[in-house]
Amino acid sequence: MASNDQWRRAFARQAKADLDTRTFLSLKEAARRPECHRLQFLQMACEKLVKAHLFTLPAVPDWSTTSHAVIAKHLPVIVGEYYRRNRGRVIPAHVLKRVRSLAREIELLNPAVDNAGQQPVNCEYPWIAPDDRVVAPADHSWPNLSLAQDPIGNLILKILPMAIEEFLR
Amino acid sequence: MVRSITKDEVAQHLADAHLQAEPGISTVFRLLAAKRREAAADEPIKLLEVNENTVERGVQPIQFGPHAASGIFYSSIIVDVTPREFELIRKKKLALPDGWRMGPRVAGAKNGVK
Numbered sequence A: 001m002a003s004n005d006q007w008r009r010a011f012a013r014q015a016k017a018d019l020d021t022r023t024f025l026s027l028k029e030a031a032r033r034p035e036c037h038r039l040q041f042l043q044m045a046c047e048k049l050v051k052a053h054l055f056t057l058p059a060v061p062d063w064s065t066t067s068h069a070v071i072a073k074h075l076p077v078i079v080g081e082y083y084r085r086n087r088g089r090v091i092p093a094h095v096l097k098r099v100r101s102l103a104r105e106i107e108l109l110n111p112a113v114d115n116a117g118q119q120p121v122n123c124e125y126p127w128i129a130p131d132d133r134v135v136a137p138a139d140h141s142w143p144n145l146s147l148a149q150d151p152i153g154n155l156i157l158k159i160l161p162m163a164i165e166e167f168l169r
Numbered sequence B: 001m002v003r004s005i006t007k008d009e010v011a012q013h014l015a016d017a018h019l020q021a022e023p024g025i026s027t028v029f030r031l032l033a034a035k036r037r038e039a040a041a042d043e044p045i046k047l048l049e050v051n052e053n054t055v056e057r058g059v060q061p062i063q064f065g066p067h068a069a070s071g072i073f074y075s076s077i078i079v080d081v082t083p084r085e086f087e088l089i090r091k092k093k094l095a096l097p098d099g100w101r102m103g104p105r106v107a108g109a110k111n112g113v114k
Helices: A004-024 A028-032 A035-054 A071-087 A093-107 A151-168 B007-021 B035-039 B083-090
Strands: B025-032 B045-051 B062-064 B076-081 B101-108
Touching: A004 A035, A004 A151, A035 A071, A035 A093, A035 A151, A071 A093, A071 A151, A093 A151, A151 B007, A151 B062, A151 B076, B007 B025, B007 B045, B007 B076, B007 B101, B025 B076, B045 B083, B045 B101, B076 B083
Parallel strands: B045 B076
Antiparallel strands: B025 B045, B025 B101, B062 B076
16 A cells, blocks of 8 residues: 555655746747636646645545645645744734735636636636636636735745645655 | 727736836836847746845746736736845846846836835
8 A cells, every 4th residue: 555655755755846847938939928827737746745745644534635725724834833833923814814815816826716706717728708708728817816916926936846845855 | 991009009918017116126127138028028027126125035036827807918027126136236136037138117116216
């Protein structure tokens, strides 16, 4: 039977591959690709990082390998813990608040997480807009997720690879 | 005729947005590649931010694609460092990657301290 350590490292390995792909899609010619692809790989990297984290818990939840709705709850914990150890103080309240908000936005990018049908916008599949248009993710402008413009988005992207490295050990 | 938005204008927009959004950021500088490379259309905007509320990890560039909905029409790279790390960069004890050099201050206080 596979050990929790094996699962932890495998999820961290996949998180790293997903995050590297997001980076690749941000530069040079690849940066012309639609934003949905960068966001999709970010969402996948966050989900796998969280799952690596779940496999370090004393009691690993049954749904650890299958649930997609894990980022909003656990990513702020990982970011806050990493921040505390790195800076020797707790993460400022306004930063943590924004991390929580962004983590929820990132979680909602997965088509399987739709806030009980209230949030159909996702990175993979078309949805029906309020004006009855069918919108493809590749054509959506993602006004609420301008990570380049948000210093906290930058902080999350800075901590992600460091946290992934820890879970790879 | 529609005037295209320059890289400099987008860099200023990004720097102002960051400074306004995060009280821990005191100063934002441009980072510049070698002259010919910096002028290339696909060369990202590069900003160095002095941020009291970030984690310490040396110079770690974070890459972003364009985001037209928020007026960011070019790829960008953000390097945020703590005031302590910024001092190390100034004293050349912490190196910038890829031959980058410090460019002009585009937002915030002159000496990197609010």
